[in-house]
Amino acid sequence: xxxxxxxxxxxxxxxxxxxxxxxxxxxxxxxxxxxxxxxxxxxxxxxxxxxxxxxxxxxxxxxxxxxxxxxxxxxxxxxxxxxxxxxxxxxxxxxxxxxxxxxxxxxxxxxxxxxxxxxxxxxxxxxxxxxxxxxxxxxxxxxxxxxxxxxxxxxxxxxxxxxxxxxxxxxxxxxxxxxxxxxxxxxxxxxxxxxxxxxxxxxxxxxxxxxxxxxxxxxxxxxxxxxxxxxxxxxxxxxxxxxxxxxxxxxxxxxxxxxxxxxxxxxxxxxxxxxxxxxxxxxxxxxxxxxxxxxxxxxxxxxxxxxxxxxxxxxxxxxxxxxxxxxxxxxxxxxxxxxxxxxxxxxxxxxxxxxxxxxxxxxxxxxxxxxxxxxxxxxxxxxxxxxxxxxxxxxxxxxxxxxxxxxxxxxxxxxxxxxxxxxxxxxxxxxxxxxxxxxxxxxxxxxxxxxxxxxxxxxxxxxxxxxxxxxxxxxxxxxxxxxxxxxxxxxxxxxxxxxxxxx
Amino acid sequence: xxxxxxxxxxxxxxxxxxxxxxxxxxxxxxxxxxxxxxxxxxxxxxxxxxxxxxxxxxxxxxxxxxxxxxxxxxxxxxxxxxxxxxxxxxxxxxxxxxxxxxxxxxxxxxxxxxxxxxxxxxxxxxxxxxxxxxxxxxxxxxxxxxxxxxxxxxxxxxxxxxxxxxxxxxxxxxxxxxxxxxxxxxxxxxxxxxxxxxxxxxxxxxxxxxxxxxxxxxxxxxxxxxxxxxxxxxxxxxxxxxxxxxxxxxxxxxxxxxxxxxxxxxxxxxxxxxxxxxxxxxxxxxxxxxxxxxxxxxxxxxxxxxxxxxxxxxxx
Numbered sequence: 001x002x003x004x005x006x007x008x009x010x011x012x013x014x015x016x017x018x019x020x021x022x023x024x025x026x027x028x029x030x031x032x033x034x035x036x037x038x039x040x041x042x043x044x045x046x047x048x049x050x051x052x053x054x055x056x057x058x059x060x061x062x063x064x065x066x067x068x069x070x071x072x073x074x075x076x077x078x079x080x081x082x083x084x085x086x087x088x089x090x091x092x093x094x095x096x097x098x099x100x101x102x103x104x105x106x107x108x109x110x111x112x113x114x115x116x117x118x119x120x121x122x123x124x125x126x127x128x129x130x131x132x133x134x135x136x137x138x139x140x141x142x143x144x145x146x147x148x149x150x151x152x153x154x155x156x157x158x159x160x161x162x163x164x165x166x167x168x169x170x171x172x173x174x175x176x177x178x179x180x181x182x183x184x185x186x187x188x189x190x191x192x193x194x195x196x197x198x199x200x201x202x203x204x205x206x207x208x209x210x211x212x213x214x215x216x217x218x219x220x221x222x223x224x225x226x227x228x229x230x231x232x233x234x235x236x237x238x239x240x241x242x243x244x245x246x247x248x249x250x251x252x253x254x255x256x257x258x259x260x261x262x263x264x265x266x267x268x269x270x271x272x273x274x275x276x277x278x279x280x281x282x283x284x285x286x287x288x289x290x291x292x293x294x295x296x297x298x299x300x301x302x303x304x305x306x307x308x309x310x311x312x313x314x315x316x317x318x319x320x321x322x323x324x325x326x327x328x329x330x331x332x333x334x335x336x337x338x339x340x341x342x343x344x345x346x347x348x349x350x351x352x353x354x355x356x357x358x359x360x361x362x363x364x365x366x367x368x369x370x371x372x373x374x375x376x377x378x379x380x381x382x383x384x385x386x387x388x389x390x391x392x393x394x395x396x397x398x399x400x401x402x403x404x405x406x407x408x409x410x411x412x413x414x415x416x417x418x419x420x421x422x423x424x425x426x427x428x429x430x431x432x433x434x435x436x437x438x439x440x441x442x443x444x445x446x447x448x449x450x451x452x453x454x455x456x457x458x459x460x461x462x463x464x465x466x467x468x469x470x471x472x473x474x475x476x477x478x479x480x481x482x483x484x485x486x487x488x489x490x491x492x493x494x495x496x497x498x499x500x501x502x503x
Numbered sequence: 504x505x506x507x508x509x510x511x512x513x514x515x516x517x518x519x520x521x522x523x524x525x526x527x528x529x530x531x532x533x534x535x536x537x538x539x540x541x542x543x544x545x546x547x548x549x550x551x552x553x554x555x556x557x558x559x560x561x562x563x564x565x566x567x568x569x570x571x572x573x574x575x576x577x578x579x580x581x582x583x584x585x586x587x588x589x590x591x592x593x594x595x596x597x598x599x600x601x602x603x604x605x606x607x608x609x610x611x612x613x614x615x616x617x618x619x620x621x622x623x624x625x626x627x628x629x630x631x632x633x634x635x636x637x638x639x640x641x642x643x644x645x646x647x648x649x650x651x652x653x654x655x656x657x658x659x660x661x662x663x664x665x666x667x668x669x670x671x672x673x674x675x676x677x678x679x680x681x682x683x684x685x686x687x688x689x690x691x692x693x694x695x696x697x698x699x700x701x702x703x704x705x706x707x708x709x710x711x712x713x714x715x716x717x718x719x720x721x722x723x724x725x726x727x728x729x730x731x732x733x734x735x736x737x738x739x740x741x742x743x744x745x746x747x748x749x750x751x752x753x754x755x756x757x758x759x760x761x762x763x764x765x766x767x768x769x770x771x772x773x774x775x776x777x778x779x780x781x782x783x784x785x786x787x788x789x790x791x792x793x794x795x796x797x798x799x800x801x802x803x804x805x806x807x808x809x810x811x812x813x814x815x816x817x818x819x
Contacts, residue, residue, distance in 0.1 A: 053541070053780050054586040059554075061543020136553045138543065188586050203672065204586070204593065205776060206768035229669060229766070235652065236668045236766040242660045243667035390535020390781045397544055398536075411545075424544075 038499035043225040044481060046493075047237045049251040051230035054188040055202065057174060058130075058137045063410050063491055066174065068228060071494040072210060073114075074193035076176035077105045077124065077156070078168055082487045082494070084323055084412065086168050090119065090178055090194060091156075100163030100443035105156045111217045113180050114191075114198045121151040126181040128158075131174075142170040145440075163441045165448040169413060196221045197495065206230065210495075222483070222499040232362075241266060241476060247500065248484050249476040250493075254311030266476045270312050271486030274321045274412040275471030277306075277313075277367065280396075280405045283464070284426045287350045288403060294463035296344035297404075298334035300378040301371065301466060309366050312472035318460045321470045323488065324413050325445065326452025333460040341378040354381040355403040358396050361386040367406060367468065397424045408471060410490045415452055418459050427464040431455075507809055515802050522794045523575070523787075527568050530783050536560075537584050537781040558584050571787060580788035585780060590788035593773065600670055600769035601762070604685050604692075605754045611693025612700050612750070617743075620704025621736070625728060627709065636705060642698035647757055651691040651764045658687060668766040688765045692757040696750060700743075707742050711735035741812055748804035752797050 052064040057074060071079055071089075079089040088094060091105035111119040132143040145164040150157050160167070170176065178194065185192040191199040196218065197210035208228045212221040229246065231237045234253060240246040241260060252260070257268045279301075287293045303315040314322075318330030345351055355375070359368055368384045375382045382404075387395070396402045405424075409417075419436035421428035432455045439451035459465075473489040483497030538554040539546075555561050562570075574581050580590040619635055626632030642650075659667035665687050671680040711717055712731055720730040759771035766772075770789065777786045 051776070053782070060541050060585075061546060135547075136542075136550050138546075141547075189588070201672075203768060204588070205597065205773045206670070207672065209672070227672075231668065231766045233763050233766065236764055239652075239655050239660060239667035240669065240766070243655075243663065245667060245669060388535065388779060390533070390537075390540055390779070393539050393544070394534040394536060398539060414545075417545075 037501050038222045038482075039502045040222065040224065042223040042500035042502075043227060044223050044248065044498060044500050045227045045229060045246045046248040046484075047231050047240065047246050047250060048228050049230070049232055051205070051208075055191060055199070056187045057177065057191075058134075058179075058187065061138055066491060067489070067493055068208065068210075069191065069193075069199075070173070070177065070492060071195060071496070072197045073191050073195045073199050074177045074179070075195050076171050076173075076178055077107075078171050078176065079494075080169075080172045080492070082485055084488075086172060090124070096168075098443070100165075101160045103158040103160070103167065104152075105158075107154050107156065108217065111194050112215055113183075113194055114213060115180070115185070116215075117180055119178065119194055120181075121154060121156055123181045124156045124178050125149050125151050127178045128156075128176070130179075131177075139170065139173060139175040142166070142173075142175040163443050165440055165442050165445065166413065197226065219496070221495065222497075223495075226495060226498070247478040247481050250474075250489055252474045252476050254472070254474050257311070260476045264479065266478055269473075269475045269477055269484075269486045271473035271475070271489065272321075272323055273313075273471050273473045273488045273490060274323050274410065275313075275473075275488075275490055276316060276319070276321055276409045277468040277471060278407055278409050279371075279466040279468050280402070280407070280425050281463075281465050282400065282402050282404070282426050284400070285403060287348065287353060288355075290348045290350075291463050292344045292348040293350060294465075295334055296341040296348070296378060297375065297380070298463055298466045299337045299344070300341040300380070301374045301468065302336050303468060304336070305374075306367060306370050307469050309370060310469065310471075312474050313469045314472075316467035316470040318456050318467055319415055319418055319465075320452065320456045324415070325449035326415065326439075326456055328453050328457065330457060330460040333457075334463065334466070338374075338377050345378060345380075352379050352381075354383060356383045356385050357404045357406060358385045358387060358392060358402045359406045360389045360392045362389065363406065363408065371406075400424050400426055406468070410471075412488065412491060415456065418455070418464065425465060427459065427462070429458060429462060429464075432458050504809065508806060511802055511805055515798055518798050519791075519795055522798075523572055523791055524568070526787055526790045526794070527571065530786060531564060533778075533781070535781050537783065540781055541585065560584075571784065575788075575791065580792070581784045583777075583782055583785045585782050585785075590785050593785070594770065594789060594792055597768060597770045597773050599675060600685070600767050601755075601758050601771060603681075604689055604758060604761075604767070604769060605751075607685055607689035608692035608696060608754055608757070609747070609750070611690055612697035615694065615697030616700035616704050620701040621708050621739075623701070624705045624708035624712070625731070636702070639698045639701045639705075642694060643702065645695060645698075647691060647695050647760055648764055650695055651688065651761060654687050654691055655765075668764075670767050684765075684767070688761045688767060692754060692761055696753060696757065700746065700750065703746050704739065704743060707739045708735065711739050714738070741808065744807055745804055748800050751800045755793060755797070 050064050052060065052062060054060050055065065057065045057069055075089050077089060077091040078086050078094065081087055090108055090111060092108040094103065094105045096103050107121055107124065113119065128143065128149045131137050131140055132146060134140060145160050145162055146158050147161045148159045180192055183192055189202060196213050196216045198213050199208065200211045201209045207230060210226040212224050214220065231240065237246065237249050238256065238260065241249050244265065252268065260266050261268055281288050281294050281297065283289050283294065303317065307313050307315055315331065317333065318328065320326045357368060357371060372382045372384060396405045416436065417423045417425060418427055419433045435451050435455035439448045439455065442448035442451060473486055475484060475486060475489055477484050480501045482499050485494055538551050538558060538560060541554050542551045559567065571581060582589055583593065623632045623635035655667050658665045666684050670684045671677050675681050712735060714735065717730050717735045720734045721727055725733065758769060759775060762769045762772040763775065774786065774789050777789065
């Protein structure tokens with residue numbers, strides 16, 4: 001009986017496979033419009049992977065909030081362009097004094113919040129002061145070098161205790177968001193910002209909807225409504241795309257490129273990102289406390305194979321990705337060389353030992369499988385411990401109880417964690433900490449970037465961790481949609497240019 | 504009868520209390536801290552501690568349990584730690600997806616299981632009867648996820664008749680779309696559950712055919728089928744009610760999987776996400792309601808059984 005059941009199930013599977021081929025190869029693609037004529041009444045459905053747990057952008061961490069709320073709903077004095085440059089947003093202009101201690105922002109005229117109240121300099125001063133003085137707010141310490149925040153006519157003046165080369169960048173993020181003073185809006189479930197989109201509904205466990213803000217001070221949004229559907233399951237997302245229920249699918253598996261592009265309705269767009277696939281090594285524990293062992297691990301790993309298996313992205317080999325200041329090619333610090341790795345392990349006097357890799361389960365098994373096989377080749381047995389994210393936070397992040405750990409760090413410009421000996425990386429090098437502080441205090445960008453590059457080189461030479469790959473933003477975009485961002489979409493999705501044509 | 508019902512009811516209440524304590528304690532064993540999740544991986548210990556304090560997580564466990572269960576006794580399931588939204592309201596909202604889904608799945612399962620189950624029993628040993636029971640074996644062995652994918656491929660992607668995922672944002676104020684959204688997932692659960700149920704109906708029917716009273720009826724001049732339908736099937740119905748009661752739990756489990764696959768905003772998906780976010784108060788409320796539901800269904804099934812089946816009353 002069992003035999004018959006198996007045969008029947010196999011037959012069904014074969015039918016399924018045939019159906020898959022039929023629907024991916026069968027239909028002839030229509031000529032896709034080369035120029036999109038925007039339909040002002042368009043509704044764009046976007047698939048996102050992880051839903052925010054609540055909407056309070058001041059207190060709740062997580063890229064899921066930054067991703068959609070900043071720029072579209074909430075705005076700051078300055079913002080980032082897609083190529084990571086800083087430009088004025090709620091400020092019409094800004095000046096930095098030559099000593100780097102005074103920042104003067106001139107507030108834009110005619111800006112209103114979504115509830116209709118006008119934006120004033122008081123709102124800006126209040127917002128920044130709240131962040132600075134409330135330790136439980138995210139990124140509060142990013143304003144640590146700001147000494148005073150004051151209104152001066154239409155200007156807002158920030159006076160610093162010492163120069164801070166990261167200040168403008170930080171003001172493009174959470175620390176710089178401008179909210180209405182003494183607003184009573186329940187920020188956990190609603191939002192009252194100044195951006196081109198209003199947050200109109202949040203159906204928890206399902207979707208968030210934005211409507212065009214018709215009173216927006218700048219160029220109005222080109223679509224009427226954007227619906228973000230939170231679909232963790234990749235299969236459901238693929239089905240939704242193939243059945244034309246979604247216009248844009250983010251977080252796609254690059255290996256499904258052919259399937260999603262086959263019917264001609266979608267194009268897979270690959271963009272750069274600051275996602276760093278980081279293999280943290282606990283250097284407080286033997287044998288990882290030995291630099292030779294850490295270097296051996298790095299040299300045993302075939303980074304090109306990882307990038308190939310993921311289907312997108314590039315190798316990284318250092319703590320700073322190409323999009324961030326201070327990037328340099330550090331591949332020479334630990335080139336792929338299993339023989340050298342074996343020798344290093346022999347020199348360190350360790351062989352045939354076992355390490356545990358703690359990895360949040362939602363990352364799948366691609367990376368860990370390659371690591372297991374690569375490390376096995378040089379005589380290290382790798383046990384993979386896939387855990388839920390809260391468990392990872394508890395064991396690895398809080399208690400630093402791990403050997404090796406993999407996490408995709410998505411944040412842009414987060415080198416500071418290598419200068420923080422209390423961070424879970426367990427990396428403690430006073431020289432790096434000093435260089436980082438110097439780079440913060442530099443008054444010109446180039447000096448600051450050079451100092452970061454120096455620090456990054458030391459971190460890589462110390463074999464503090466391994467950087468397995470620099471991820472790519474992978475987005476499948478409907479051929480009738482234009483202007484969807486392609487760079488770093490795990491961090492930010494600025495919808496300013498988004499348009500969709502009829503049909 | 505009343506004594507029986509009261510004893511059962513007391514057991515039900517006791518069961519709920521035991522379940523509440525178990526749910527509370529097992530969730531506390533899970534590693535991970537909602538305060539740390541809220542604060543994220545760039546937060547200092549002070550920020551996390553402040554959030555813990557605000558959420559009431561710094562209190563001793565006994566205090567937390569008593570305040571929770573006290574609220575439940577007053578009809579208050581508490582609030583989400585993350586959003587502050589009342590748990591009961593969230594459950595009611597998600598139930599609008601899961602309960603219709605369950606009912607539709609159950610209907611599909613019965614529509615398959617009853618006629619084909621009886622038929623395959625009556626036609627036992629003949630080619631069509633064998634084909635039916637082999638078919639049921641096969642379908643019952645199919646994983647729900649795979650069945651769902653196949654149905655989506657055919658009816659959503661290929662033919663374009665039904666939506667592949669999601670639930671209309673307008674919900675039940677747009678009944679046609681809501682039903683369409685639930686059709687594929689309900690059929691998916693229904694077919695697999697129906698195939699399992701069908702095997703049960705078949706064996707129950709076969710057993711009934713062998714019962715003395717059916718044979719007696721046949722001896723009195725009814726055909727075998729007539730005897731089975733008039734005297735056998737009522738006892739089959741009785742045992743099916745019991746199995747259906749058990750199926751309720753199965754359908755809830757099925758819903759957890761199917762709501763992910765079809766991206767439906769129901770109780771199953773909410774539960775998975777809330778566990779992942781360590782929204783403990785919310786998970787407690789959800790699990791307690793689900794457990795209560797299953798226990799109540801069991802209670803009702805027992806009562807019906809007791810009421811209909813004369814043999815049980817005599818045994819008392």
